[in-house]
Amino acid sequence: MSNNARFAEIAALAGDPGRASMLNGLMDGRALTASELAQLAGITAQTASSHLTKMTEAGLLQVEKQGRHRYHRLASPAVAQMIESIMRIAAPEVSVKAVRTGPRDAALRAGRTCYDHLAGHLGVSITDALIDAGHLELGIDAGEVTDSGLVLFDRAGIDVDVIAKRGRILCRPCLDWSERRPHLAGAIGAALCSHCFDNGWIRRIEGTRAVSVTPNGQRQLRETFGVSLS
Amino acid sequence: MSNNARFAEIAALAGDPGRASMLNGLMDGRALTASELAQLAGITAQTASSHLTKMTEAGLLQVEKQGRHRYHRLASPAVAQMIESIMRIAAPEVSVKAVRTGPRDAALRAGRTCYDHLAGHLGVSITDALIDAGHLELGIDAGEVTDSGLVLFDRAGIDVDVIAKRGRILCRPCLDWSERRPHLAGAIGAALCSHCFDNGWIRRIEGTRAVSVTPNGQRQLRETFGVSLS
């Protein structure tokens, strides 16, 4: 198959509403069953199954069989990045009189996971606080944790040395589609996200990839990282 | 229109072989006419016109009318990045007994432009030379020009200060689909590419985005940047 045909094939896979919904649903890095994905996309199990087969064969997804369940997840961070980059083009301009499309959407804008790190107002706020304090440098395409940042993370109980050894880029920016500004991604972004979940600072809003900040989380984020969520 | 529907719409646009060819043809940042794009994609002018209209309406392309010609270009670097990210997923694994699919393909692998910077063996070789000499640090997701690199570029006649002020990321990596390793992109990558063209170090191979290195270019690249093209 020619290179170009394969390009079109991959893009076309993401270009079906049903499949797009499923890919979106997997953007938080979780592995979901075929039924869950079917419901999420609003299609029958048969249709979903056919879609999932195609996407798996094309290398977009990975399946893990576990008893009578089949867990599907994005095949790699590269796939998540592809989805993000499409989302960035697809995200409507944030107009002055932007239509708020409902409470569910508002929650997503407030805070959500993006593959394995934090996004939305929450993610950008944390990122901004780290940059303002000189712990982080972040552009649209590249980023770096400063020495003071390394100290800070270490003090917070996030062992950067261990994380850095996993052969994954430590620190990279990810352009937020709702805020249209970069937030922290990469291994350190993922570690920070886990840390927030593990310590009960944030909690997932059932059935979505939106997250809410607990009162304790709000305090801890302010005290540890200087984050103020307006 | 829901967010998800628009995502699917964008991806579907890239998911047609004809349109994919055209987008690929525009990846070097040039603006091409509708006829050129039609020929490139191997379709009739009518079909191309319909495709181009759709992509322009969706915000993927920009048109510039000039007399009886209509020049089409990618609407933004973000679109180029989206295409790159899809290409990264679509690029077949480089197997040991990879099939060389012809001389035209070989030329592309040897050297080409990628949006506005250099890619292929040429691009990666330059990038490697800069990294080896300590002028550049580059990962898969992030990169930085070192102090010695700044001096080097300045001495070569590339004014980094001026470039840096254009509000574009100075230095970022771009994963090469043929070499599957990062090459230099961002503003400095674009400047370096222009510099090579302007000084006659490289020349575009008519009708493709492949470039050939002139004998003088080969010498200059070696002397200035320590590049050895094997």
Next chain:
DNA sequence: AGAATGCTTCGAAAACGATCGAAGTATCAA
């Protein structure tokens, strides 16, 4: 003015892919 070029619009034919009901396989539970 008349002819040629570049491109778009219209309309019809053909191809393709999504969808779901029905039936089949695998796993689990009791």
Next chain:
DNA sequence: TTGATACTTCGATCGTTTTCGAAGCATTCT
């Protein structure tokens, strides 16, 4: 073993999209 759940495969239908010939409009050339 029996029944339920999770998922896949098959087959037919139906809607969408691509495609290109033909005709139309705009611009440039002579």
